[in-house]
Amino acid sequence: MTTIITAQASSSRICLGEIVAAQGLKGWVRVKTFTEDPADLVAYGPLMTESSLDFPLKIMQVKSDSLVIATVVGCADRNASEALVGTKLYVNRDQLPPPVEDEFYYHELINKRVLDEENQLVGTVRAVENYGAGDFLEIIDDQREVYTLPFNKDTVSRVDQETGVIHINRSFLLN
Secondary structure, three states, X not given: OOOEOOOOEOOOEEEEEEEEEEEOOOOXXXXXXXXXXXXXXXXXXXXXOOOOOEOOEEEEEEEEXXXXXXXXOOOOOHHHHHHOOOOEEEEEHHHOOOOOOOOOEHHXXXXXXXXXXXXXXXXXXXXXXXXXXXXEEEEEOOOOOEEEEEOOOOOEEEEEOOOOEEEEOHHHOEO
């Protein structure tokens, strides 16, 4: 099971990154990326802010699987870059390629029903997280119990986009 990493989504926009810190004295910023390849942050067309303002950004260095150092047009010093911390960077959904078989955008998994091997309802997906050890589904049941489940071929047997159901192996649920 493969995923394309994205963060939050509204009906027409997908968050591809967030400015998390200033970098140096020249107005550069550290951006946490939610793309599978961090360099893809700027690959899908113009980025915009939550209020739909264009946000010209140039990647200067890829630091890790989810962090880049970038420059922002008009941001010339550390004070200006510190003011940008917390800014989320979006693209329109139609700027992204459609996922291929066995790939999913995170937002497509949210609110899907989760059934076990016996077709018993486990709950619904509340979030998809990745803390560095792989993707995890956060599932909430009717009693408001929250479970996590690694999102891989051993734990998730099928994701049915048409019916909105994720089929899992219950023995891997973490409480």
